[in-house]
Amino acid sequence: MRENIKKIIAAIVILVLGVLGGAVGKTVLTVETNDEGETVVKIESENQIELSTESVPTEIETADGVIETIDAPTVESVDTSNITKECPEGEECGQGRYIYAPTETPQAFKDYTLGGCWDTDGYYNEQCWDLGDLYWQNYAGRNLSTCGTGAAKGIWNCKEQNAGDDFVLITDPAQLQPGDWVIFNNGTYGHVGMAIGYYNNGYIALLGQNQGGGLCPGSTMGARTNIINISLKSFAGAFRPKSYIKPEPQPEPTPVVESCDRIEVKKGDTLGAIMKRCEGEIKWGAAMNEYAKTWKSTKYMLYPTVYDGWASTGGYGLFAGDVIERQK
Secondary structure: OHHHHHHHHHHHHHHHHHHHOOOOOOOEEEEEEOOOOOEEEEEEOOOEEEEOOOOOOEEEEOOOOOEEEEOOOEEEEEEOOOOOOOOOOOOOOOOOOOOOOOOOOHHHHHHHHOOOOOOOOOOOOOOHHHHHHHHHHHHOOOOOOOOOOOOHHHHHHHHHHHHOOOEEEEOOHHHOOOOOEEEEOOOOOOEEEEEOOOOEOOEEEEEEOOOOOOEOOOOOOOEOOEEEEEEOOOEEEEEEEHHHOOOOOOOOOOOOOOOOOEEEOOOOOOHHHHHHHHHOOOOOOHHHHHHHOOEEEOOOOOOOEHHHHHHOOOOOOOOOOOEEEEOO
């Protein structure tokens, strides 16, 4: 009889992991015998993952800056179980041991943590908060606070404290980029994870823990770090590491339009050659002098016109790198 119960429990565990994608939150299996002598197995789980009814492509950015599509489940929401010890309001707890992880780039952190199990505070096994705390410890040198709530969505309640001088706050989900730490405020506890792609029609590729990955060894409440494509319908805000801020694209320099009204002077240019090109012939003497007086420097202000340059004792009429304009 006892062996049969074990088999039943094992089968149910496999079923539960299949339904939840391996993301068991605070899951409890209880075996009881009812009044009729039948064995009854009760399943209680605080972790809830709502899968999407349709599949949305999961787009991530590679280390080379290329956008590629990968296979990952499309998820509407994740509501993880308690992530830290319950704390009195306004107090911090759940502070745990330091564990190394690279944070130089989003790709470095993803490659190091993907498929792993991380429990930095020693409470409730491997929760979504632990992965964020792992990052905060290595990037900012401090713990990630939930404002004493023990819930991922509490991270945004003290966003200024969590941001400090190391992050900027993002409030528009359409502006998300790889490396942003995204906070979700749905359900009882919410969720947190790192974006590894860009905003994609209301979804984002998210690296996270306890969001459908396989069960961690010896764990009853946490699941491995994995990648999902999650809806942003419960987006609360995000933290962008300042070292990941991409510089604003610089405008392309306005090209010099080569014409008979505006010319960029190059080494070896002569006014005779310019006159030949623009007027069709070269006229020397007084005619050349008058022609030179019609070309004005726009970069070198030493001489008002090309003529003033060669008529003086201090220089030449044309300067390489100058841009001259024809005066009408």
